[in-house]
Each structure stands twice: as structure tokens, then as C-alpha cells.
Amino acid sequence: MKAIARPGVVPYIAAWSGEQLHRRPVIYSGRGGIAYADEQPEDRDQHGVLWNGRALAQGTGRPEYGEVHPERQRVAMQYLLCQVCGQPADRDDRGVLWLVEDNRGDWQGWPERLMTTHPPVCLPCAGKAVEQCPHLVGRSVAVRVRDSSTCAVYGRIWSSSAFGRPVRTAVKDVVEFGSPSARWVLAGQLVRSLDGCTFVDLQQELARLS
Numbered sequence: 417m418k419a420i421a422r423p424g425v426v427p428y429i430a431a432w433s434g435e436q437l438h439r440r441p442v443i444y445s446g447r448g449g450i451a452y453a454d455e456q457p458e459d460r461d462q463h464g465v466l467w468n469g470r471a472l473a474q475g476t477g478r479p480e481y482g483e484v485h486p487e488r489q490r491v492a493m494q495y496l497l498c499q500v501c502g503q504p505a506d507r508d509d510r511g512v513l514w515l516v517e518d519n520r521g522d523w524q525g526w527p528e529r530l531m532t533t534h535p536p537v538c539l540p541c542a543g544k545a546v547e548q549c550p551h552l553v554g555r556s557v558a559v560r561v562r563d564s565s566t567c568a569v570y571g572r573i574w575s576s577s578a579f580g581r582p583v584r585t586a587v588k589d590v591v592e593f594g595s596p597s598a599r600w601v602l603a604g605q606l607v608r609s610l611d612g613c614t615f616v617d618l619q620q621e622l623a624r625l626s
Contacts, residue, residue: 498541511562517552520557
């Protein structure tokens with residue numbers, strides 16, 4: 417088995433050890449669901465979903481490749497930035513470039529309607545990603561996406577209890593905006609639904625750079 421090369425670049429969306437998670441008391445919200453005891457307006461998105469917080473200190477400490485920084489991932493998804501370098505993702509008349517795990521057996525027409533937490537990529541970073549990213553090495557496909565929309569979040573689900581405080585469960589899941597569960601999730605990643613997808617040959621795409 418071919419060994420995965422040590423990443424030569426730290427992805428834009430990766431968290432660093434110097435970016436500590438915000439440990440804030442979670443209480444019941446007067447609107448139902450959960451809230452922060454010291455909640456501020458910026459703690460929720462435009463859909464009313466409560467977001468996990470983490471310090472912003474990119475480059476401080478060591479990179480934590482398996483951890484996603486909530487704010488940078490959210491920005492990359494909102495503005496279609498490359499998950500690796502943070503610059504605008506590649507776009508042509510077929511759409512924005514995404515690299516996704518090859519799960520074509522999941523349903524007919526895949527990846528139409530695929531919901532993903534992975535932001536798109538730019539061409540220079542795409543070649544690095546398929547060689548160095550563990551979830552893409554040897555099992556990825558390149559897709560041009562004509563239409564995509566932010567439709568959900570991925571995060572920790574909380575539940576009610578009889579002890580005066582909500583309970584943090586072990587469950588993390590995708591929760592669509594407007595669903596009853598949206599009041600009980602502490603979001604960590606933004607989700608987009610992919611539509612108008614076209615498979616492309618990544619090597620041919622990369623040839624455009626030469």
C-alpha cells in the first residue's frame with residue numbers, strides 16, 4: 417500500500433493547537449432548544465442555528481489536521497473558497513471544482529443532491545489534495561458543480577433533561593435548516609447540497625496550469 421505523504425501545506429480550514437475551543441455554559445433557550453448563557457447575536461447564523469466557537473489564531477501552535485476550524489470552514493463554504501489555501505475556488509462554465517470521495521454506488525445519479533461539509537478547491541491545490549488528504553487518497557473524483565446551496569449544518573446534538581440543563585449527547589449529525597433538530601444542534605460545519613454535477617478528469621483539469 418502506498419504511504420500517504422505528510423501534508424506539505426496546512427489546509428485553510430484546519431484548526432491549530434493554539435486555537436482553543438470556547439467552553440461556554442449551554443442553557444435552555446426561551447425559543448426552545450439550546451442557547452449560550454452569555455449569548456451574543458453573532459453566536460447564531462441567519463437561520464437561528466447556534467454555532468460552536470473557537471479562538472482565531474491561525475498558525476499558532478501545531479496544525480491539527482483532523483480538526484476543522486468552525487469559522488474558517490463556514491467562511492469557505494459561504495463564499496466558495498478553496499479549503500486548502502482559502503483563495504477563490506476554481507470555476508468555469510461547467511461550475512465550481514469539488515473533490516469528493518468516490519461513492520458512486522450510494523444512489524443512482526450520485527453525486528446529485530450530495531450534501532457535503534467539504535468546501536471546494538482551486539486547481540493548484542487540487543493536485544496536492546488528492547495526494548495528501550487522507551479522505552481523498554486513492555478514492556476521490558473531481559466534479560464540476562453548477563449549482564450549490566447552503567442547506568444544513570453538521571454538529572453536536574443536545575437533548576433536554578429533568579435536571580435544569582440540556583445534555584450534551586455523543587451524537588454528531590447533519591441537521592437541515594428549519595428542522596426541529598436545528599434548535600438543538602451546536603454547529604461546527606456548514607453543509608452544501610451539490611446540483612448540476614459533471615464528472616471531470618482531474619489530470620486534464622490540471623493540464624490547464626501548464
